[in-house]
Amino acid sequence: AQTVTQSQPEMSVQEAETVTLSCTYDTSESNYYLFWYKQPPSRQMILVIRQEAYKQQNATENRFSVNFQKAAKSFSLKISDSQLGDTAMYFCAFMKQGGSEKLVFGKGTKLTVNP
Amino acid sequence: GAVVSQHPSRVICKSGTSVKIECRSLDFQATTMFWYRQFPKKSLMLMATSNEGSKATYEQGVEKDKFLINHASLTLSTLTVTSAHPEDSSFYICSAPLAGGPFFGPGTRLTVL
Numbered sequence: 001a002q003t004v005t006q007s008q009p010e011m012s013v014q015e016a017e018t019v020t021l022s023c024t025y026d027t028s029e030s031n032y033y034l035f036w037y038k039q040p041p042s043r044q045m046i047l048v049i050r051q052e053a054y055k056q057q058n059a060t061e062n063r064f065s066v067n068f069q070k071a072a073k074s075f076s077l078k079i080s081d082s083q084l085g086d087t088a089m090y091f092c093a094f095m096k097q098g099g100s101e102k103l104v105f106g107k108g109t110k111l112t113v114n115p
Numbered sequence: 116g117a118v119v120s121q122h123p124s125r126v127i128c129k130s131g132t133s134v135k136i137e138c139r140s141l142d143f144q145a146t147t148m149f150w151y152r153q154f155p156k157k158s159l160m161l162m163a164t165s166n167e168g169s170k171a172t173y174e175q176g177v178e179k180d181k182f183l184i185n186h187a188s189l190t191l192s193t194l195t196v197t198s199a200h201p202e203d204s205s206f207y208i209c210s211a212p213l214a215g216g217p218f219f220g221p222g223t224r225l226t227v228l
Contacts, residue, residue: 037219043206045159045219091158100172101212102149105158 002027002094006106013082014114020067021077021109023092031097034068034075039108040088048090051075053097082113117141119211121220128199129228136194136223138165138209144189145211150182153206153222165192165209199227 003026013019025034036048051059051068058066063083067076079086092106122137138148146167151159163184164172171184181203183195196203208222 042221043153043208043224044221045208045210047216047218050215095217100147100164101217102161102164103159103210103217104161107158 002029002032002096002104004092004094004104004106006092006109008109009107010110010112012112012114013079015082015084017082018078018080019082019111021079021090021092021111023075023077023106025073025075025092025094027073027094027096029096033095033097034066035093035095035103036064036066036075036077037091037093037105038086038088039091040085045091049077079111084113084115087111087113117221118143118213118216118218119209119220121209121223123223124221125224125226127226127228130200131198133195133197134199134225136196136207136209136225138192138194138211138220140190140211140213143211143213145192145213146189147212148186148192149210149217150184150192150194151208151210153208155206159208162194162207165194196225199225201227203227 005024032053034051038046049061063080089108091108093103120139148165150162162177165184165186167186173179186192204227210217210219
């Protein structure tokens, strides 16, 4: 079975600064996807970024980028130029490629961006 | 814009009653949808996989007779919490696979009095 570990229950950052959220996972699968989801106080789950395991290039979406280290099974999220609207819970998630598309989530990191 | 909708967004019911939550895929067909449960300040826990045209697949420990799932069409899955009790109070979220996703509905907050 796959497991996802987020070792930082809470983090804070000053507005405009950069912060990195950690995520490690354990799997015996070769082909899979990794995700970061944002859950603001509204509780709507918002897809931030997605990485295919077969791709060596790290995914980027505007201010959000990942550092994907497949051998180390590490998938960290970097948020640049943090904004107040980035304050939210962030969940790292794993999905096996092929078969059902169910997600395995980490416990989450609560990020607070301070003005 | 939103690709998955849920209804209702919140519901309060009395203990012993049943509550139905709808999950719809907007402008796309979903042969599979997923139902998650989230307790306050906790992560999402997969409850079951809803399959169009066949029975739902439940995760270990989830009571299939309490949480009835029906995938009525290619755009609609429903979760019915039967004989609800206060311990069923939670936040229920559905998701559907779509290229670039999966994507989630906005969730339903259930409170059982």
